[in-house]
Amino acid sequence: MPSHTTCLRAAMEHAHHSLQSSKVKFGSHLNTIELATKEFNIDTKYVDLVIRFIGASDLARVHVIGMMNPCFRATLDDKVSYTSSIKLNTLSPVWDETWIVKTVPSTATLSVVVREVESGALVNNDIGMFKTTVSPGTKEVEIVGKRLGRSKGTFWLNIETSPSAQNSISLPYLFDGPIHYSRHDSPTMGVLTNLRDTRLYSTWKIYIKGVPQFFGDMVQRWNHDYKGAQAIFKGPTSIAVRSGIMAGHHMLYARTVSNDFGVITSADDVFKLLRGGLRRSSGDGSNAFENRIKPAVYTYVIAEEDNTFRFSETGAAFFVNFASKHALHSNCAESVVYGGEFHPRPEGGWENFSDCTDDSGVRWELVIDNDSGTYSPNPDLLPKIVQLLEHNFTGIDVVALAEDDPELKKSIDACREYALTKRGVKSTELEPHATEGEETLSDRVSALKKT
Numbered sequence: 001m002p003s004h005t006t007c008l009r010a011a012m013e014h015a016h017h018s019l020q021s022s023k024v025k026f027g028s029h030l031n032t033i034e035l036a037t038k039e040f041n042i043d044t045k046y047v048d049l050v051i052r053f054i055g056a057s058d059l060a061r062v063h064v065i066g067m068m069n070p071c072f073r074a075t076l077d078d079k080v081s082y083t084s085s086i087k088l089n090t091l092s093p094v095w096d097e098t099w100i101v102k103t104v105p106s107t108a109t110l111s112v113v114v115r116e117v118e119s120g121a122l123v124n125n126d127i128g129m130f131k132t133t134v135s136p137g138t139k140e141v142e143i144v145g146k147r148l149g150r151s152k153g154t155f156w157l158n159i160e161t162s163p164s165a166q167n168s169i170s171l172p173y174l175f176d177g178p179i180h181y182s183r184h185d186s187p188t189m190g191v192l193t194n195l196r197d198t199r200l201y202s203t204w205k206i207y208i209k210g211v212p213q214f215f216g217d218m219v220q221r222w223n224h225d226y227k228g229a230q231a232i233f234k235g236p237t238s239i240a241v242r243s244g245i246m247a248g249h250h251m252l253y254a255r256t257v258s259n260d261f262g263v264i265t266s267a268d269d270v271f272k273l274l275r276g277g278l279r280r281s282s283g284d285g286s287n288a289f290e291n292r293i294k295p296a297v298y299t300y301v302i303a304e305e306d307n308t309f310r311f312s313e314t315g316a317a318f319f320v321n322f323a324s325k326h327a328l329h330s331n332c333a334e335s336v337v338y339g340g341e342f343h344p345r346p347e348g349g350w351e352n353f354s355d356c357t358d359d360s361g362v363r364w365e366l367v368i369d370n371d372s373g374t375y376s377p378n379p380d381l382l383p384k385i386v387q388l389l390e391h392n393f394t395g396i397d398v399v400a401l402a403e404d405d406p407e408l409k410k411s412i413d414a415c416r417e418y419a420l421t422k423r424g425v426k427s428t429e430l431e432p433h434a435t436e437g438e439e440t441l442s443d444r445v446s447a448l449k450k451t
Contacts, residue, residue, distance in 0.1 A: 044105050044106070044107065045105070045106040045163075046103050046104060046105060046106065046163075046164035046172070047104055047105075047106050047134070047161040047162060047163060047164055048100075048101070048102045048103065048104070048161065048162050048163075048164050048165065048176075049076075049099075049100065049101045049102075049104050049134055049159060049160070049161055050098065050099075050100050050159070050160040050161075051074070051082075051098065051099045051100075051101070051110070051134075051157060051158075051159050051160075052096070052097070052098050052099075052157060052158040052159075052160075053072070053074070053084065053095045053096075053097045053098075053099070053112075053157050054094070054095065054096060054156040054157055054158060055092065055093055055094040055095050055096065055155075055156055056070065056072075056092065056093055056114065056143065056153050056154060056155045056156070057091075057092040057153060057154050057156075058091065058092065058153045058154060059091045059092070059093075059114070059116075059127055059143070059152065059153040060127060060128070060145075060150075060151075060152040060153055061091070062116045062125045062127060067088075067089040067090055067091060068089075068090070068091060068116040068127075069086050069087065069088050069089065069090075069116060069117040069118070069257050070086070070087055070090070070091075070093045070114060070115065070116055070117075070127065071083070071084045071085065071086045071087070071114075071115055071117060071255060072084045072095075072112050072113060072114045072115065072155075073112070073113050073115070074099065074110060074111065074112045075110075075111050075112075076101060076104060076108050076109070076110055076111075076134070076173055077105070077108050077109055077173070078111075079172070079173040080101060080173040080174075080175055081306065082099045082207075083255070084097055085097065085182075085259075085261035086117050086255060086256075086257060086259060086261070088257060091153075097180075098178055100175070100176040100177050100178070101173060101174065101175055101176065102164060102165075102171075102174040102176050103164045103171055103172045103173065103174050104134060104164075104172065104173055105172070106134065106161075108133075108134050109131055109132070109133065109134075110131065110132050110133070110134055110159075111129065111130075111131045112129060112130055112131075112132075112141075112155065113126055113128075113129040114126070114127045114128055114129065114143055114152070114153070114155070115127060117255055117256060117257055126146060127143065127145075127152050127153070128143040128144050128145045128146065128152030128153065129143065129144065129146060130142060130143050130144060130155060132157075134159055134161065135159070135161075136159050136160055136161045137158070137159065138156070138157075138158045139156070139157050139158070139159065140154060140155075140156055141154070141155045141156075141157070142154060142155075143155050171212050171213065174209075174212065174213075175207070175209050175307070176209050177209050178263050178264075178265075179206060179207060179208060179209065179263060179264040179265070179392055179393075180206075180207045180261070180262070180263055180264075181204060181205065181206040181207070181261070181262055181263075181264055181273065182204070182205050182255075182259050182260065182261050183202055183203070183204050183259060183260035183261075183273070184202065184203045184204070184205070184252060184253055184254070184256070184258075184259055185201055185202055185256075185258045185259075186201040186202065186203070186251070186252060186316075186317075186318045186441060199276070199294070199296075199313055200313055200315060200316050200317050200429065201316070201317065201318065202312060202313075202316075203252050203253060203310065203311070203312040203316075203329070204273060204310065204311050204312065205253065205308050205309070205310050206264065206308060206309040206310075206392075207306070207307070207308055208302070208307060208308065208309050208388070208392045209307075209391070209392060210388055210391045210392065211302065211307040211337055211388065212307075214384045214387055214388045214391070215337055215338075215381075215384060215388075218337075218381070219304055219335040219336065219337055220335060220336055220337070220338055220339065220372075220375040220376070220377040220378065221334060221335040221375070222334050222335065222374060222375060223373060223374060223375060223376040225376075226373045226374060226376065228323050228324050228373055228374060229324065229327075229373065229374045229375075231323050232245065232323050232324060232327050232332065232374070233334060241323055242332045244322075244442070244445050244446075245322060245323065245324070245327050245328055245331075245332045246331055246332050247445045248318070248322060248328055248441045248442070248444075248445050249328055249329070249330075249331040249332070250331075251441060251444060251445070252312075252318065252328070252441070253310075253331075264392075264393065265394070266393065266394045266395055266396075267364075267393050267394065267395040267396035267397070268395075269393075270366070270393050270396060271293055271344060271359075271364050274293050274294060274296070274298075274344050275290070275291055275292060275293055275294060276289065276290040276291060276292065276294060289355075289423055291359075292355070292359055293344050293359050293364065294344075294419070294423070295343075295344075295345075295350055295415045295416070295418040295419040295422075295423060295425075296313050296314075296315070296343065296344075296415070296419060297313070297314040297315075297341055297342075297343045297412055297415060297416070297430075298311045298312065298313055298314060298341060298342050298343065299311060299312060299313075299314045299316075299319075299325045299326060299329065299341055300329070300339060300340060300341065300342055300368075301326050301329045301330045301336045301337075301338070301339040301372075301375075302336060302337040302338045302339065302388075303329075303330055303331075303333065303336060303337070304330075304333060304335055304336055304337050305331075305333065307337065310329045310330075311329070311342070312329070314341060314430075314431070315429045315430050315431055315432060315433070316432060317432060317433060317434055317435075317438065317440060318432075318440060318441035318442075319432035319441075320432045320433065320434045320440045320441070320442060321440060321442035322432075322441070322442060324373070324374040325374075325432075326339045326372045326373075326374040326375060327374050335375070336375055336377075338370070338375075338377050338381065338385055339370070339372040339374070339375045339377055340368065340369045340370040340371045340372050340377060340403070341368075341369055341371045341372075341412075342366055342367060342368040342369065343366075343367050343411070343412060343415050344364055344365070344366055344367075345364070345365050345367055345411060345414075345415060346362045346363070346364060346365070347362065347363040347364070347365055347397075349410075349411060349414050350411075350414040350415050350417070350418040351414040351417075351418075353418065355422060363397065364397070365397045365398070365399050366389065366396060366397065366398050366399070367398075367399045367400075367401060367408070367411050368382070368385055368386075368389070368398060368399070368400055368401075369382075369400070369401050369402065369403050369405075369408055370382060370402060370403050371403040371408075379402040379403070382400035382401075382402065383400065385398075385400060386398045386400050416430055
């Protein structure tokens with residue numbers, strides 16, 4: 001028969017176990033209540049944030065010797081993200097970059113992963129990370145390693161908050177600028193670039209604002225009646241096709257030390273991205289049209305995953321052997337916000353233009369359409385594209401034309417004719433074309449799969 005002491009100990013252990021179990025259940029209920037509070041806006045305050053990422057110091061080397069090329073990626077509650085520029089050859093980078101996000105819960109968590117970009121590498125190394133609240137003020141935060149939690153350096157940032165002006169929380173975590181862009185050089189750029197336009201090896205990504213306001217939940221799904229789209233999204237062989245396209249996308253849009261970064265504040269900044277890249281020499285070895293707006297057509301998508309405006313020249317050499325230009329830009333997404341082509345033109349059209357007139361003395365237009373077989377965007381939404389671009393690029397003149405509009409064909413033909421007759425562009429470069437001996441993106445993907 002158990003002693004009185006033994007029974008008492010057993011009763012105490014049972015009570016302790018019950019208490020701990022209650023705590024777990026109670027804590028679980030609290031977590032559920034907290035999630036419900038956030039989900040249904042019960043007593044949640046919303047703020048507008050201006051986050052200034054100042055810089056970091058004493059970053060831990062990924063390799064034993066040498067400097068690093070650090071960048072970072074920040075997220076707010078995994079709802080919206082920001083990716084920085086790359087700083088070269090430093091352990092104490094200064095970014096001084098700003099990120100504005102509206103209608104953010106005051107309880108939100110800011111998470112930042114600091115990474116090192118190796119020269120020529122497509123995969124970045126994580127240095128460390130940190131998390132912090134969005135409470136206002138200047139913050140000095142320790143960067144810690146993901147595995148062992150060791151200190152990897154110090155990060156400085158400043159957060160300004162103000163009560164959200166939004167009366168509704170229908171648009172939470174709303175990115176509001178600045179409008180950052182990055183230019184990415186294709187990894188295939190090399191053997192014959194001295195003979196070809198280097199822009200044919202580049203893609204651009206612009207982080208635009210206002211997509212939820214203008215488009216809401218509307219997306220353009222892949223076109224089930226288009227054979228090119230069927231090859232990507234339908235049937236047993238589509239998996240292999242998608243795999244190749246996604247590998248190509250990763251190469252094109254990888255963060256590398258050769259990337260260009262900047263901020264767009266006006267229409268002039270947009271047209272600066274569309275300058276140059278012609279072979280005609282001015283006689284002194286320089287490019288005679290390097291700083292002129294190029295008569296060229298571009299393929300674009302507005303990606304659903306991050307609301308970025310992604311584009312490249314339609315004749316880009318890396319499109320060779322890919323089933324869809326738009327799918328390559330979208331990373332094989334089954335839907336996009338929108339897509340098509342665009343081209344710059346002087347007011348009055350390229351047919352009425354002369355290189356004797358300086359670009360600064362011309363009013364430039366951006367002609368945009370919905371020409372995408374892969375996604376077949378609804379032409380009725382073109383006015384929203386105009387509003388979106390005007391919202392982002394102050395002072396820009398946008399002309400929207402449906403893909404079947406005769407005026408669109410006339411404008412594109414005039415653009416390409418000017419490129420051929422006045423700027424020395426070869427006809428083969430108006431569509432994806434690889435010169436003999438030139439490595440294409442498809443070649444690079446195939447070689448990667450074999451390794």
